[in-house]
Amino acid sequence: MIRRQRPGPLTRRAALALLAAPAIAGAEARFPDRPLRLVVPFGAGGNLDTLARLLTPAVAERLGQPVVIENRPGAGGNLGTELVARAQPDGHTLLLGSNGALVINPLIMERVPYDPARDFLPVCLCFRTPQVLVASPKLPVRSLEEFIAHAKARPGQLQCGSAGTGTSNHLNIELLNAATGIGLVHVPYRSSGAATPDLLSGALACSMEQVTTALPLHRDGQLRILAAALPQPLPMLPEVPSLAAAGVPGGGLVSFIGILVPAGTPSRLIAALQAGFAGPLADPALQARVEETGSLLADPATRSPEGFAALLRQEAVLSRQAAGQAGLLLH
Template identity: 50%
Template sequence: MTRRRDLILGSAAAAAAALCLPRLAAATDFPDHPIRLVVPFPPGGNLDFTARLLAPTMSRVLGQPIVVDNRAGAGGILGSEAVAHGRPDGYTLLVGSSGPLSLLPVTTPNLPFDPVRDFAPIGPAYRIPIVLLASRNLSANSLATFLELAKMRRGQLSAGSSGIGTGAHLAIELFNHGSGVQLLHVPYRGTGPAYSDLIAGTIDTLFDQLSNALPLHRDGRARILAVGSAERVPELPDVPTLREAGIVQPELSTTIGLLAPAGTPAAAVEALRAALAMALADGVVRERLESLGAEIATPDDVTPARYAALIQEELATSRAAVALPGVKLE
């Protein structure tokens, strides 16, 4: 995926192509009854928001209702397993994310599904980078000054995450390894308590998704010092990436996309992919996703092959992080 400034022409092309999509859906036997879109987390989070944002446009394109079904439990395992072992007919879909698809397969023994074997990717929707967010009580106001401070106070500065084995935890480990500093990992049970302690100055830094960190950065309650995306994000043009700083080379982002059970007919996958591409070209959908700091997939990237490649890339990053010396997952 490229950054948003490269998406304008692609979005226009997608919108033009979308005019043909209703005829495309009508030209096949799929779908002929409602589709279930499984969100493996409770209502209210980014995945639930995404499902309810995409479903109406996709439903109009496909000519059938899309019903959002929150199947929460076990960190996304229950809902993901339900789709992985569901009937491969295109009528049961998963809103996939990096947690169940590229983190849990590396950190959780005996996972009841395989992210590569058991799913048919439809296409990625967007990516949101992980960011390094610093307390306003910390004297550092840039990545460079933070690194200087962290090296002087090696082993004394703390970094919070939403829990052990999460993407944020592994980002901290990769940051420590690549920068030569030693931030003390403070795992929380979710992001809420972590943000409370960051704002209070109880912890020095926090690694989390850009969508959660942006409001605090904008109102001055905390400062984003670096982003984990491949390129700088438009919302923060002066904030460097971890890659350009030479700290972490893999992209540290959460990918959101749609998947069906493995073995779903190619015609159904293509109809769903085309509907997803049209939804992502919709102006209202784009505006809402961009408000999260999302890097929306270009029309050329909304493919099963691209999503499969992203899952493999993120699996490789997770494996590399877990293999670092001293990393503990319990």
């Protein structure tokens, strides 16, 4: 007669693990299981913050958990971006990332406390906020072609404003200079829109502005939008050409806004988050509300992790080129 041995400690643990497996699998399937924290690395009321608050109610409804926006401004977006880079990769802390912190700052700043390629995984591109070349009403031009001819006849004489040295606005000016040889003189201001008084008075010939700032003044006839930094014309201004018409590669740099998570976040969580954020972007009502602000929804191809990653690589190449032309490249 063969006696059965009583199970030893390892066997007992294995049995307990088997009993617990369905419960563990069920817990893993529940994501998110608490509110999501969306870090916006700029202050409340700005463009990123406004767009985040337009999108997150629909995302919360899809994911079944609140999305809490946490504004962490400072160091050109680096403070909030670093916060997410150091967060637990459990899918519950997200970054609303944009050009400056993810692409430009690592090229032109001495020290950036994170590595965008190493420390983050892209989830979904959500928005694009185009920039536009705006002419003073005192400038005797009505089109991009006339502007280029006017500037070429006055090399080094026309001053062009931006939101600051090293911003994507500034880099677009450098890309336009390189493509056309018109020699615009860059004048940095403290923010987008700060150049408006000088444009209106004629003290400044032109400026590279966010379309959100320039569009109302263009429609009122106070300023003139000559071109858009997009591969194609703006949907809200189809008569305005792209900077690609002047030979600027890809039409220039576009301020992009998307969702990223800390590196190490499991792929199944990224897939769930992508569905939660990309789903509402197909809503025509949201599209209309976003376009009222002057921004655009991301193209469907860039709403996937792979599509967003491809865009980040493309923007990094173009930003490096422009930063080199501006004499700002440090890395």
